[in-house]
Amino acid sequence: MPDNILNRIDPNKSYPSFKAKEPFTAKVISNTRLVAKDCEDDIRHVVFSLENSGFRHVNGQSIGIIATGEDDKGRAYKQRIYSVASSALGDDGERKTLSLCVKRADTIGEDGVLYKGVCSNYICDLKEGDEVLCTGALGRALMLPVDEETKLILLATGTGIAPMRAFINHIYNDAKSWKGGVDFYFGGKRADEALYMNEVNSEISNHNNPNIKMNTYFAFSREMTNASGQKMYIQNKVGENIEQLWEDLKKGNFSLYICGLKGIEEGLDEVISAYASTQGADWMEMKKEFKKQKRWNVEVY
Ligand code: FAD
Ligand code: A2P
Numbered sequence: 001m002p003d004n005i006l007n008r009i010d011p012n013k014s015y016p017s018f019k020a021k022e023p024f025t026a027k028v029i030s031n032t033r034l035v036a037k038d039c040e041d042d043i044r045h046v047v048f049s050l051e052n053s054g055f056r057h058v059n060g061q062s063i064g065i066i067a068t069g070e071d072d073k074g075r076a077y078k079q080r081i082y083s084v085a086s087s088a089l090g091d092d093g094e095r096k097t098l099s100l101c102v103k104r105a106d107t108i109g110e111d112g113v114l115y116k117g118v119c120s121n122y123i124c125d126l127k128e129g130d131e132v133l134c135t136g137a138l139g140r141a142l143m144l145p146v147d148e149e150t151k152l153i154l155l156a157t158g159t160g161i162a163p164m165r166a167f168i169n170h171i172y173n174d175a176k177s178w179k180g181g182v183d184f185y186f187g188g189k190r191a192d193e194a195l196y197m198n199e200v201n202s203e204i205s206n207h208n209n210p211n212i213k214m215n216t217y218f219a220f221s222r223e224m225t226n227a228s229g230q231k232m233y234i235q236n237k238v239g240e241n242i243e244q245l246w247e248d249l250k251k252g253n254f255s256l257y258i259c260g261l262k263g264i265e266e267g268l269d270e271v272i273s274a275y276a277s278t279q280g281a282d283w284m285e286m287k288k289e290f291k292k293q294k295r296w297n298v299e300v301y
Contacts, residue, residue, distance in 0.1 A: 008058055008059070008143045008144055008145075008146065009058055009140055009143060015056060015057075015058075015137065016054055016055060016056055016137075017136070017137070018054075018055065018134065018135050018136060019135055020064065020066060020078075020079055020135050023064075023066060023133040023134055023135050024053040024054060024055045024133075024134050024135075025053060025131050025132065025133060025134070026048035026049065026050060026053055026055070026098065026131070026132050026134050027048060027049045027051075027129065027130070027131050027132075028046065028047070028048055028049075028126045028127065028128055028129060028130045028131075028132065029047040029048060029049050029097060029128065030045075030046070030047045030128060031044055031045075031046045031047075031124075031126050031127065031128070032044065032045050032046075032201075033200065034101065034195050034196065034198075034200060034201050035192060035193050035195070035198065035200060036192050036198070036199065036200055039190075039192055039193055041103055041104070041189075041193060042103070042104040042124055043101065043102070043103045043104070043158075043159065043193070043195060044101070044102050044103075044104075044123070044124050045085070045099060045100075045101055045196075045201065046099065046100045046102060046123060046124075046126060047086075047091055047097050047098075047099045048097060048098050048099070048100075048132065048134075049096060049097055050090070050095070050096055050097060050098050051096055053134075055098070055134070055136070055137070056088075056095070056137070057084055057088060057098075057136065057137035058088050058137070058143070059087055059088050059143075059144055059163075059166045059167060059170050060083075060084075060139075060141075060142035060143050060144060060163045060166060060167065060257075061083075061084055061136065061137040061138060061139050061140070061142075062081050062082055062083045062084060062136060062137070062138045062139045063081070063082060063084060063098070063100075063134050063135060063136035063137060063138060064079035064080065064081055064082075064134060064135035064136055064138060065079060065080055065081075065082055065100075065119055065122070065123060065132060065133070065134055065135075066078075066079045066132075066133040066134070066135070067080070067118050067119040067122035067123075068122065068133075069118075069122075071118075077118055077119065079119075079135055080118075080119035080120070081138060081139075081301075082100045082102060082123070082162070083100075083101075083142075083159075083160075083162035083163045083166075083259065083299070084098055084099070084100065084137075084162065084163070084166055085099045085100055085101040085161075085162035085163070085165045085166060086098055086099035086165070086166060086169065087166045087167075087169040087170040087173065087174050088166075088170065088174070089170075089173070089174045091169075093173060093174070100123065100162065101159050101161060101162040101165065101195060102120055102123045102124055102159065103120060103158060103159050104116075104117065104120050104121055104124045105117030105120040105121075106121070139299065141297055141298065141299045142163050142257055142259065142297050142299050143294070143297070144167060144170070144255070145255045145294075147180075147253070148175070148177055148178050148179050148180065149179045149180045149253060150180040150253050150254060150255050151180040151181050151182075151183070151248050151251075151253060151254040151255070152167065152171075152178070152180060152181070152182045152183070152254070152255055152256075152257070153182075153183045153185075153245070153248065153254055153255070153256040153257070154167065154168075154182060154183070154184045154185065154256075154257050155185045155187075155234055155238070155256070155257065155258045155259070155260075155264065155268070156184075156185070156186055156187070156234075156258075156259050156260050157186070157187040157188065157234055157260030157261045157264055158187075158188055158193075158195070158260050158261065159195070159260065160258075160259035160260020160261065160264075160299075160300070161186060161195045161196065161259075161260075162259070163257065163259050163299070164184065164257065164259065165195075165196055165204065167257070168182070168184070168204055168207065168214075171212060172207040172209055172212065176209065177211075178212055179211075180253070180254075181212070181213040181214065181215075182212070182213070182214040182215070183214075183215050183217070183241075183244070183245075183248075184214060184215065184216045184217070185216075185217045185218075185219070185234050185237055185238060186216070186217070186218055186219070186234070187218075187219040187220075187221065187233060187234030187237070187260070187261075187264070188218075188219075188220060188221070189220065189221055189222045189223075190220050190222050190223050191218070191220050191223060193220075194218060194220075197216070204216075217237045217238075217240075217241065218237070219232045219233055219234045219236060219237040220232065221233055226239075227239075233267055234264055234267070234268075235264065235267035235268045235270065235271045236271070238268060238271055238272075239271040239275075242271065242272070242275045245272070246275060246276075246279065249272075249286070249290075252295075254295060255294070255295050255297065256290075256295060256296055256297065257297045257298075257299075258297070258298045258299070258300065259298075259299045259300065260300060260301075261300060262300045262301065263300075264300060265298055265300065269283065269284070269287070272287075
């Protein structure tokens with residue numbers, strides 16, 4: 001396989017690894033909002049130049065970002081981790097850039113005070129030309145399979161779409177040869193927060209290659225209800241297509257990825273377990289085996 005479509009860790013190769021004590025520097029090329037002005041959340045697509053950094057990663061990995069400044073005890077901020085939202089070749093297709101998809105993590109505490117997330121605010125406020133200290137590449141939980149006939153089943157909520165965008169861009173823009181097809185589930189609050197699939201940025205919806213079959217399913221919790229009249233969550237959408245999923249699980253040549261909110265996996269287990277028991281199968285036993293085979297891949301935060 002040519003190196004320029006390398007999409008998984010090759011155990012025979014060594015990869016650069018930048019630690020917090022010796023980080024690499026990435027320079028901001030652009031920082032754009034991914035949702036409409038009136039959306040309650042601020043979620044941004046930030047593109048960095050990797051030129052002269054020496055950094056390399058494979059699809060599905062993350063990086064660390066070290067915000068400038070210090071905490072109230074005078075200590076330098078610790079790094080926070082962000083999934084790389086671009087494919088290994090970058091949004092430029094030449095491996096010279098890296099993109100992140102970051103949500104400004106502000107919370108109103110129980111005391112009524114607005115707490116601003118340190119690193120997410122730092123990233124969301126970056127301007128073109130700013131230089132940022134980064135670590136990585138980090139993580140091996142979400143690696144693409146070698147066999148391009150594998151069916152990819154992608155499940156993301158919110159910014160959990162980042163590694164999925166990397167995979168989808170790899171398939172459509174870089175390798176262009178995925179034969180297994182893709183089922184892509186996205187969960188968010190409202191349709192206007194469907195990242196990269198809304199009126200502000202629709203690049204995932206716009207991918208078009210007649211040889212790649214991608215089905216997209218949305219669960220918008222504040223706009224849709226499930227069969228029980230409750231919020232439509234991503235696992236409920238999977239439940240609507242459970243027969244298809246079951247068929248894929250039985251066939252065995254699939255690779256499933258979960259990224260986003262903690263709690264998605266539990267919800268998904270409930271839905272699949274319920275169906276498995278109607279088929280006389282024990283889902284948790286099946287899942288154990290799928291995990292061993294690296295077909296069941298989870299990164300939640
Ligand atoms: P922090 O300063 O660490 O605060 C954390 C949260 O606590 C904030 O919401 C803040 O408002 C709240 N808070 C702080 N103090 C209080 C208080 N006293 N009372 C109540 N609330 C308080 N995030 C993304 O946006 N995109 C990604 O692609 C992404 N990928 C990730 C991948 C991995 C593997 C992991 C582990 C995490 C990922 N994250 C991602 C999450 C990211 O690492 C950060 O956790 C997130 O951005 C919040 O960091 P922060 O520094 O902004 O907030
Ligand atoms: P809600 O907040 O309406 O309860 P975002 O990161 O943009 O907030 O999106 C997260 C999405 O995941 C929201 O639609 C949120 O719904 C939904 N969600 C919250 N809890 C769960 C859960 N346990 N399982 C699946 N989805 C969830």
